[in-house]
Amino acid sequence: MSLRDAIDNFYERLVQDAIDATREDTDTTDYLTDVMCVALNRLPSRYYRHSIDMMFYLADEELKGMKEKSLAAVKAARDFVKEHRRE
Structure with missing residues (x-):
């Protein structure tokens, strides 16, 4: 397993949720x-290793x-x- 496979960017999940909410x-x-x-290029990176850590340590206002x-x-x-758009 690659080290890259062991981490994720929390904003990826949030951006996917926002896309789903605005889907046409x-x-x-x-x-x-x-x-x-x-x-994603307009947002900061927020990497985590275990999703439970992000949910546990992230304050409600910050989320x-x-x-x-x-x-x-x-x-x-x-x-x-x-x-x-590319035509």
């Missing part, structure tokens, strides 16, 4: 993948703020990807 019928997998990449930042990043990424 016309969204394609390619479009949403681009949105996820752009959104709420991270969710809000993720949703804002996804909304901005949607606009960016739409404006820079």
